[in-house]
Structure formats: structure tokens, C-alpha cells
Amino acid sequence: MLENKEINRTNLAELGEFGLIKRLTKAIKLVQKSSVKGVGDDAAVLNHKDNQTLVTTDLLIEGIHFDLSFMPLKHLGYKAVMVNLSDVYAMNGKATQITVSMAVSNRFSLEAIEDLYAGIHLACKAYQVDLVGGDTTSSTKGLLISITAIGEAKAEDIVYRNGAKTNDLLVVTGDLGAAYLGLQILEREKQVFEVNPNSQPDLDQYAYLIERQLKPEARRDIVKLFKDLKVKPTAMIDISDGLASETIHICQQSKVGCRLYE
């Protein structure tokens, strides 16, 4: 039976911007020592002391980066944080804070936005990252999320794209293509559903692939592994566009060539 989602629907207009921000940020508890001041002033205040500060930002737009017909909002919030933290870990750093800006059209209810934030808060908790600021506004169409992630690292620990040397080994973490296969399955099932809305997809056998698409994890474990093994790679890059594209970035910046084996 399809759930009636209209029962618990609060219009965002009833709350206003400040009411919404209050609702979405009341659960925040700062856990990082470097978070001096979080949400609630003109700017957040951080203190990374003797470490250098890492800053990275990603923009996710409905209809371009995600499809809400099969992406639950809570998963979307989680994933939006992951793609940003991933860039900090790809510098061999520790992610410490994020800011979250969001624009929503009037088709979204308070409950929908709270689902989105539940995913963001869950990601922050799992990765010990503080949500310290953001901006909330209306959009003329759809949902968009802009997250900036901030991290820290000792200057000598940071790994750039430009350090690869001749005879270095090029390695990847995780399964390349799994998230893409997950997306293909979800898009196929969406087409089936559009033809026959009574069909129930059986996705059990694809659980792994779909999880890679809907709930990816950033590889904080790799940064810890390097530390434990006392290994510092010569170069690192976050894969977002695919192996070929990222390999070229490393090669160009490091002024080396490469050979890839399947």
C-alpha cells in the first residue's frame, strides 16, 4: 500500500527562514576541538592551531546530480556530505567541519527537509565532523545543496596531486564502476515503475551495487591506514569523474606518464 505522505506535511512558509534554521540546527553538538563557534553568528570561528586548513566545496543539483524518484532524501543528505569529505581525505587530511547551503522550492515540506538533514547529521556523527554554518533559501525550481568541507593536517602530511614519480605504483581504493552500475539498475527500475506503477522491484540481489550509489562512504579508513603503516603516498586524488580522467590529472600535474593494467 502506498503511504499517504500528505498527513504530516508542514509548509516551509509557515516557519519562515529563521524558524527553519532553528529546527534544522537544534540537534547540533560540536565535537571538534577546532570548532570555536558554530551556527549562529555572521561566520563560524575555527582554530586549527599548528595545522594547515583544507577547504573544498561541491554543488549537487536536482535533475543533474540526483533523481529524487529513487534517491531518498536522507540518503541524499548523507551522500552530499560524503562527496565533500572524500576530497579532504584525498589530501591525506582529517575532515573537521562542514557548512551546508540549500535552496528548496515550495514543493518540499518541512518533513522532507528534516529527512535531508537527518542524513547530513548522521554523516557528521559517523565521521565526527561539525556542521558550523550555511545558508537556507528558496529556489524557483527543485532542490540544490552546496557543501563546503573544512579539514586540517600537518603541512608535512598533506598529499598533493603533483608528487607522482617515475616507477610509482598507481592504485585505487574500492570498486570502480559499482556506483554507476547501481545507478543503471535504479534507472531501469524507474522505467519499469513508470510503465506499471503496481510493479514492486526485487532489488535484493543488487544490494551491494545500490548501496554504492545511494549510501557511499568516504575513505577516512585509508587515511588512518596510511598513518598506522607510516606510509605517505607521493600523490593522491579523489575519483569523481572516472579513472581515466583522474589519472590524467595526476600525470599532468606530476609531469609523468602511466600504464594502466586491467
Next chain:
Amino acid sequence: MLENKEINRTNLAELGEFGLIKRLTKAIKLVQKSSVKGVGDDAAVLNHKDNQTLVTTDLLIEGIHFDLSFMPLKHLGYKAVMVNLSDVYAMNGKATQITVSMAVSNRFSLEAIEDLYAGIHLACKAYQVDLVGGDTTSSTKGLLISITAIGEAKAEDIVYRNGAKTNDLLVVTGDLGAAYLGLQILEREKQVFEVNPNSQPDLDQYAYLIERQLKPEARRDIVKLFKDLKVKPTAMIDISDGLASETIHICQQSKVGCRLYE
């Protein structure tokens, strides 16, 4: 005579994302000592040493925050930077870096986006701020800009919203309402133009008001003034929603009341 703007029109699709980023960032020269690494890696690297780091972010959306029928793209780029720097100055800090994320629909040409960036670069140059990162993507509708500004200040110099005391004097910088009047004039002239496209607006007498709307300046001079006068205010806030709204923020956070005189 109306200019034929189609003559120099390059489709963004011809360049691709990396080509576009290269075009838009080639002019960047880092001027802040704290900018260790700018555009070109997974994250920017900053070093604020003994200072604390300030982070603030604002999202500007076409049709909500700006109307391109009377807002030139270069002015928009400049203003988008100003509204962010303003938050850093409202903490009594020094703005040092920004990241710029942008989504554009296919109705924008390369030349249009270069105009937007010309305004962003001009603002960076005028305020000695480094553009150190961002994200560029396509949108399904219109233009949106998400900027994160980063600044620094000694811990003891930072001014929060919550320090106001009984008998403090509440003062404002600049003319409240001038930008709003400028907007009203521009919207009126837009309506006239829509009825009669041959009419040429005579805006000379409104130059001051229109400049407040189209090319506002962030009040870096006030931070310098306080420093020169060895004055540290008990509380400060950036006015974005209006005097009443911001006064309430200061009062609530500082646990004081206030009297306003016109």
C-alpha cells in the same frame, strides 16, 4: 542601437568542464600569505598560523536574489563576493580567501560566464582576497552562485553577536534602505521597458541608489577604522534582512533589550 550579442558566443559544451575551469582560473594570482595552495587539487590548503579561521557562506539564485534583466553579470559577480566578505568584516576579521561554486543552464555562453568571473576577479583584487577553489556544474534552470568566504583574526579581536551590554550605543554603517530604493527604481524601469522597448531610461539622478543595489561595497574600511582607533565593539552583525531583524538577533543573543530612534 541594440548590440548583437550573438556574434561572440561560445557554447559552454564546446569547452567542457575542465576547459571552462582552466579559462576562468588562469588569471588567478595568489596574494595572501595564508594561501598555501589554491585551485587545482582536491582541496585548497590554507595556513592561518596563530590566527583563528572565519568561515561564512551565501547562496545567490537567479529569480530569487537577482534579476539578470537589469543586473549585469560583471556586477553580479562583484556583488556575490561582497555579500560574503561582509560577513567576515562583521566578525571584525580580515577576509583572505573565497571558493566559488556555480551552476549554469545552457542559455549562458562562455562570454557571459567570463563576464561574471570578471566581476569576481575584480572584487578579489580590490579586497586582496584569493580565489582558491570551487565547483562548476550545469543547472536545469538559470544561474546560481554559492560562495564561501574564509577569513582570519586574532582570537581576542573577534566580535560576536552576543556581547552587547546595557547602555551600549547601537549604530549602523552606511544608508539603510538605499539599495532597496535602487531596486525599486530598476524594477519600475523594467516595467516601462516591457511596455515600450524603445524607451531609454534616464537614471542619472538615481546613480547613487542604483550603485548601492548593483555595486555594493563590503565595509572593510570599518574594520580598519576600529583598529586605527583602538576600538573593539561589544557586538557586531552584518545587516542583510533589515535593521529590525538584525537588532533582534543581537538582543536575543546578548540578552538585552533596545530602543531605536529615527
